[in-house]
Amino acid sequence: MIAEQPKRPVRILIVEDSEFDAKIIVTTLKQGGYAPLFERVENPADLQESLRVSTWDVIISDYNMPNFTALDALEIVQGSRLDVPFIIVSGGIGEATAVAAMKAGAHDYVMKGNQARLCPVVERELREAADRQARRNAEVALRESELRYRLLWETATDAVLLIDTHGKIEFANSAVWEVFGYKSEELVGQPIQLLQPDSLRETHHRAFEKYQTTGHHTADWRALETLAKRKDGLEIPVEMGIGKMSLHSKTWFVGFVRDISQRKSTERTLLENAEQFRAAREIQERLFPKSAPKIKGFDIAGISVPAAAAGGDYFDFIPMLNDRVGVVVADVSGHGIGPALLMAETRAYLRILARNRENIGEILTRANMMLTEDLSPEQFITLLLACIDPATKTLIYANAGHPAGVLIGANGELRAELKRTGVPLGMHSRTTFQPAAEIKLVPGDTLLIFSDGVEETMTPSGEFFERERVVQHLIQNRHLPAREIVDSLHAQVRTFAKGEPQSDDFTVIVVKVLE
Numbered sequence: 001m002i003a004e005q006p007k008r009p010v011r012i013l014i015v016e017d018s019e020f021d022a023k024i025i026v027t028t029l030k031q032g033g034y035a036p037l038f039e040r041v042e043n044p045a046d047l048q049e050s051l052r053v054s055t056w057d058v059i060i061s062d063y064n065m066p067n068f069t070a071l072d073a074l075e076i077v078q079g080s081r082l083d084v085p086f087i088i089v090s091g092g093i094g095e096a097t098a099v100a101a102m103k104a105g106a107h108d109y110v111m112k113g114n115q116a117r118l119c120p121v122v123e124r125e126l127r128e129a130a131d132r133q134a135r136r137n138a139e140v141a142l143r144e145s146e147l148r149y150r151l152l153w154e155t156a157t158d159a160v161l162l163i164d165t166h167g168k169i170e171f172a173n174s175a176v177w178e179v180f181g182y183k184s185e186e187l188v189g190q191p192i193q194l195l196q197p198d199s200l201r202e203t204h205h206r207a208f209e210k211y212q213t214t215g216h217h218t219a220d221w222r223a224l225e226t227l228a229k230r231k232d233g234l235e236i237p238v239e240m241g242i243g244k245m246s247l248h249s250k251t252w253f254v255g256f257v258r259d260i261s262q263r264k265s266t267e268r269t270l271l272e273n274a275e276q277f278r279a280a281r282e283i284q285e286r287l288f289p290k291s292a293p294k295i296k297g298f299d300i301a302g303i304s305v306p307a308a309a310a311g312g313d314y315f316d317f318i319p320m321l322n323d324r325v326g327v328v329v330a331d332v333s334g335h336g337i338g339p340a341l342l343m344a345e346t347r348a349y350l351r352i353l354a355r356n357r358e359n360i361g362e363i364l365t366r367a368n369m370m371l372t373e374d375l376s377p378e379q380f381i382t383l384l385l386a387c388i389d390p391a392t393k394t395l396i397y398a399n400a401g402h403p404a405g406v407l408i409g410a411n412g413e414l415r416a417e418l419k420r421t422g423v424p425l426g427m428h429s430r431t432t433f434q435p436a437a438e439i440k441l442v443p444g445d446t447l448l449i450f451s452d453g454v455e456e457t458m459t460p461s462g463e464f465f466e467r468e469r470v471v472q473h474l475i476q477n478r479h480l481p482a483r484e485i486v487d488s489l490h491a492q493v494r495t496f497a498k499g500e501p502q503s504d505d506f507t508v509i510v511v512k513v514l515e
Helices: 019-031 044-053 070-079 095-104 112-141 146-155 176-180 198-214 261-287 337-354 360-372 466-476 482-497
Strands: 008-015 034-041 058-061 086-090 108-111 159-164 169-172 223-229 235-247 250-259 298-305 313-319 325-332 381-389 394-400 405-408 414-418 446-450 506-513
Touching: 008 019, 008 044, 019 034, 019 112, 034 044, 044 070, 058 070, 058 112, 070 086, 070 095, 086 112, 095 108, 095 261, 108 112, 159 176, 176 223, 176 250, 235 261, 261 337, 298 313, 298 325, 298 482, 313 337, 313 506, 325 337, 325 446, 325 506, 337 360, 337 381, 360 381, 360 394, 381 446, 394 405, 405 466, 446 466, 446 482, 466 482, 482 506
Parallel strands: 008 034, 008 058, 058 086, 086 108
Antiparallel strands: 159 169, 159 250, 223 235, 235 250, 298 506, 313 325, 325 381, 381 394, 405 414, 405 446, 446 506
């Protein structure tokens, strides 16, 4: 019988306002072979205190929290001058935001829906943190003994080069093989220009000459991203830090060189994905109604403002049988290209079915059957479809797990709530949806249908906008045209957020019954 491998201890500081999400992180690490000792904090003061009194191997942070963001937490960690890997684990971070976070100093990011990456990322960052520590130890040890320097350099994963003031390589560790394709002994005695692209040789040669004549080390060599040349002639991006040291009464340059080809490739992929998001958003915007329908006796307006480049919300005005009009607001779980594609698919199904079916319950039932085949188990779509008959001034609706719509009378009373009549689409393929009872519309009525991104907008302190404010805004502004109600509600929600980034899509439709 094979003995079970002992789990590797690791000290994890989790910056997360959700205890449930923190437990998922810990469970994932345990399943990956770690024995985590962890602490959860959710505000700046507790984070600072934990950094002050405890030692941590890794910091894992959610991006959006009620009191602060991952970037705020990163700033605190950087201010503490501790070299601790900082990994963002978030469900709502966009690709462009991820690039910005990595440039700010985050070591990596993991989507909450893909936590299989977490353990490999933690393992890599622990290894690289150890490498960085080895590098710092090397700088201290070099003052004591050249032998100790060489021993430490040999264990570093970065290529380490000891260079004299004339640019000749005196020492190269074994990692130069991985970075440059040379064996250590092949580089000793060679000029540093051997590892530089032809286009950079003259620039670096002048830097050495300047040092020899002035005695000053140019700041451009302290830490930079540049290109290096491998033995096979391939030019690769590298991150290079060069420090000056004194050994045996002689001045040397010590260079630490890391191949960052993979990181650059990741950054390019993130930027390409961001461009794809923008393209998806342009396509998505073309699917939204260009304008509200002009119906005698009604004033209608709608808007959708995505939280990401491509959102999961959907609204539409659908021509239906017998000169009726369908108004629909839906919310596909998640953000990005995938939900945007599902939104487009939902729109297509509803429009086709509305031309061939009169009963809105049957329309949702058939749409659900088709969508369930394309949705993964964790995906679903909430949707409210209301059918308005201009001739009879009546409304009938079906609500598949969506926030209830609101119908306000001319005097401001709450006439009806368009509550849920079934589960979200995509939960069960055999679900049958039934419409609610018919509602008689009268002049002065105002109907508001909205997505959960409206009522779930938060302030920096974590306070929600909530449904009560939505209803109150509608009551107070019911005398305005539909377009002005839509715009004023969006303005109030953004004012309420006090500058907090929009965390969910904002989608509303307003229908007013005229005289």
